[in-house]
Amino acid sequence: MDNIKVFDGHNDTLLNLHLPDRGEGRSFSQRSDLGHIDLPRAREGGFGGGFFACFTPNPEDEGWNEEEALTVTDDGYEVSGAPQIDPQYARSFADELVAGLFRLQSESGLRVVRTVDELERSFREGVLAAILHFEGAENLGPDPGALEELYEVGLRSLGLVWSRPNTYAHGVPFKFPSSPDTGPGLTDAGKELVRECNRLGILVDLSHLNEKGFWDVAELTKAPLVATHSNAHALCPASRNLTDRQLAAIRDSGGMVGVNFAVAFLREDGGESEDTPLETVVRHVDYLVERVGIDGVGFGSDFDGAKVPRELGDVSGLPRLLAALRDSGYDDTALQKLAHANWVRVLRSTWCG
Numbered sequence: 001m002d003n004i005k006v007f008d009g010h011n012d013t014l015l016n017l018h019l020p021d022r023g024e025g026r027s028f029s030q031r032s033d034l035g036h037i038d039l040p041r042a043r044e045g046g047f048g049g050g051f052f053a054c055f056t057p058n059p060e061d062e063g064w065n066e067e068e069a070l071t072v073t074d075d076g077y078e079v080s081g082a083p084q085i086d087p088q089y090a091r092s093f094a095d096e097l098v099a100g101l102f103r104l105q106s107e108s109g110l111r112v113v114r115t116v117d118e119l120e121r122s123f124r125e126g127v128l129a130a131i132l133h134f135e136g137a138e139n140l141g142p143d144p145g146a147l148e149e150l151y152e153v154g155l156r157s158l159g160l161v162w163s164r165p166n167t168y169a170h171g172v173p174f175k176f177p178s179s180p181d182t183g184p185g186l187t188d189a190g191k192e193l194v195r196e197c198n199r200l201g202i203l204v205d206l207s208h209l210n211e212k213g214f215w216d217v218a219e220l221t222k223a224p225l226v227a228t229h230s231n232a233h234a235l236c237p238a239s240r241n242l243t244d245r246q247l248a249a250i251r252d253s254g255g256m257v258g259v260n261f262a263v264a265f266l267r268e269d270g271g272e273s274e275d276t277p278l279e280t281v282v283r284h285v286d287y288l289v290e291r292v293g294i295d296g297v298g299f300g301s302d303f304d305g306a307k308v309p310r311e312l313g314d315v316s317g318l319p320r321l322l323a324a325l326r327d328s329g330y331d332d333t334a335l336q337k338l339a340h341a342n343w344v345r346v347l348r349s350t351w352c353g
């Protein structure tokens with residue numbers, strides 16, 4: 001029986017709880033069959049916490065939605081480019097999600113952590129630890145100077161983009177098969193934002209960023225390179241996954257990759273079938289460990305934001321994944337690294353306190 005704590009690089013639980021058409025008003029503190037994470041299922045799965053993303057979807061009344069933008073092609077799919085959204089709108093939406101996270105803290109006993117010490121104390125005390133993460137820097141609002149104010153609130157991780165453009169950078173449109181090299185690199189504002197993140201000690205997340213943007217950050221940043229929820233392009237050639245060259249740069253920087261459980265980024269056919277064996281996750285872990293090293297791989301589930309293998313089900317299925325990894329040869333020390341220790345190491349070298 002595995003009682004190894006899992007700390008995870010990405011979930012969309014805040015959005016799932018916020019939008020009635022996703023979470024149907026479920027409560028985080030009560031067990032539900034909806035979504036992937038709630039407190040009872042987290043306890044059952046040995047989930048110690050993770051990055052809780054604040055993501056602002058394109059407004060429905062502006063005429064773009066992911067389902068309608070999806071085209072099936074001969075060998076995969078393409079989602080035509082999501083348009084940029086208004087930063088004022090993004091900020092007010094993100095503020096509601098941030099408020100939702102702090103509500104979970106006061107009502108469900110989860111803890112928003114700002115330092116590695118707080119994170120480790122939460123593990124010891126068995127309190128679910130949450131890192132406040134923004135998925136897309138438009139969430140800062142019209143003034144990038146808001147970063148500092150949001151740092152005070154608790155923001156400790158920032159994805160420059162979701163899969164759409166903004167003032168700072170260009171996200172990869174979802175496409176299979178496709179290289180992640182889909183457009184221009186960071187803008188000057190984007191480069192300045194990376195410097196500010198370095199200065200404050202905010203992690204810069206590279207998932208969803210296109211390849212030119214990735215190389216711009218790699219050249220500029222003083223912190224280890226981190227992709228919180230992406231997989232190996234060699235095993236699943238989706239635009240969202242990382243090429244061998246990118247993986248080598250992450251390794252050389254002492255950074256890490258969180259393995260994404262979304263079937264579309266795991267399967268070699270890029271498909272959405274939940275009948276995807278856990279073995280497929282293990283193969284990505286194996287490949288990433290081979291490329292980045294055992295100190296550079298963790299989990300980045302995408303729970304509550306994507307379809308995951310039926311065999312995993314939800315957060316309560318994590319022990320089955322750990323068992324599958326154990327069966328394929330990972331010993332206790334390796335499992336501890338994959339499950340949480342690598343995240344702790346990278347956060348320690350990225351955050352200022």
Ligand SMILES: [Zn+2]
Pocket residue numbers: 135207208229
């Ligand atoms: Zn994402």
